[in-house]
Amino acid sequence: MRFIGITGGVGAGKSAILAHLASKPGIRVMLADEIAHDLMQPGTECFQKLKEKFAGEDIYQPDGSLDRAQLATVIFSDDRKREELNAIVHPAVREYVLQQKEAEERAGKLFLLVLEAALLIEEHYDEICDELWYIYTTEENRRARLKASRGYSDAHVDRIFASQLSEEEYRRHCRVVIDNNGTLEETLTQTEEALRREAYE
Numbered sequence: 048m049r050f051i052g053i054t055g056g057v058g059a060g061k062s063a064i065l066a067h068l069a070s071k072p073g074i075r076v077m078l079a080d081e082i083a084h085d086l087m088q089p090g091t092e093c094f095q096k097l098k099e100k101f102a103g104e105d106i107y108q109p110d111g112s113l114d115r116a117q118l119a120t121v122i123f124s125d126d127r128k129r130e131e132l133n134a135i136v137h138p139a140v141r142e143y144v145l146q147q148k149e150a151e152e153r154a155g156k157l158f159l160l161v162l163e164a165a166l167l168i169e170e171h172y173d174e175i176c177d178e179l180w181y182i183y184t185t186e187e188n189r190r191a192r193l194k195a196s197r198g199y200s201d202a203h204v205d206r207i208f209a210s211q212l213s214e215e216e217y218r219r220h221c222r223v224v225i226d227n228n229g230t231l232e233e234t235l236t237q238t239e240e241a242l243r244r245e246a247y248e
């Protein structure tokens with residue numbers, strides 16, 4: 048089993064590529080943000096730590112769970128708060144990912160395990176992944192797509208861009224680059240080519 052990490056800036060189109068990979072037999076896709084979400088549910092250790100660190104912040108829904116939109120506003124407009132959240136959540140995500148990797152290795156049923164994470168490089172997943180892939184989409188295209196599909200404002204897009212790595216940094220760390228500036232069909236063709244080229248199939 049090979050273990051690859053997939054990353055790229057907000058709105059790069061990772062979801063569609065990951066959904067395609069997940070639909071193929073022998074491939075399992077894990078999403079770091081989804082794992083983080085589960086690990087931050089009320090009653091968990093992360094939830095309790097966040098409650099202490101973010102005391103006074105209005106980041107909860109009426110049912111007591113975290114309000115993602117509010118949390119996003121807080122962490123993308125305050126570097127210190129984002130770092131505090133990262134320090135609480137990311138070690139737990141990494142531990143979970145490592146456990147899953149070991150379990151899948153033992154089970155021996157997959158030929159490919161995939162992890163998607165925004166902070167793959169910053170969190171040194173290169174240490175546990177066999178290789179990293181970068182989904183490249185220009186800032187201009189990502190901005191337009193995010194405004195159209197999620198109704199994000201330019202200011203919100205700017206804040207998230209500022210919290211993520213530059214194209215050069217992503218390219219420096221990732222061996223495979225998938226260009227998602229064209230149609231999704233072209234992107235999925237590149238994905239299939241990369242799978243063949245890397246001799247995964």
Ligand SMILES: CC(C)(COP(=O)(O)OP(=O)(O)OC[C@H]1O[C@@H](n2cnc3c(N)ncnc32)[C@H](O)[C@@H]1O)[C@@H](O)C(=O)NCCC(=O)NCCS
Nearest residue numbers: 056057058079080083115116118119133136164165166210
């Ligand atoms: C901040 C949250 C609430 C935003 O959720 P929402 O669905 O509204 O996000 P949105 O679709 O606008 O995408 C935000 C973008 O920022 C990325 N991102 C998420 N968390 C972080 C972070 N801590 N630092 C930098 N980028 C991040 C996402 O992957 C995505 O690319 C959510 O991503 C979250 O709970 N983040 C904390 C957990 C985390 O660190 N997840 C990423 C694990 S690598």
Ligand SMILES: Nc1ncnc2c1ncn2[C@@H]1O[C@H](COP(=O)(O)OP(=O)(O)OP(=O)(O)O)[C@@H](O)[C@H]1O
Nearest residue numbers: 056057058059060061062063192196227229230231
């Ligand atoms: N090749 C494409 N052409 C046009 N639109 C696209 C293309 N790829 C993705 N999109 C659209 O761009 C938007 C952002 O894509 P997506 O949600 O997959 O990004 P993401 O990288 O998963 O984002 P995040 O970083 O928030 O997880 C979506 O509305 C998606 O439908």
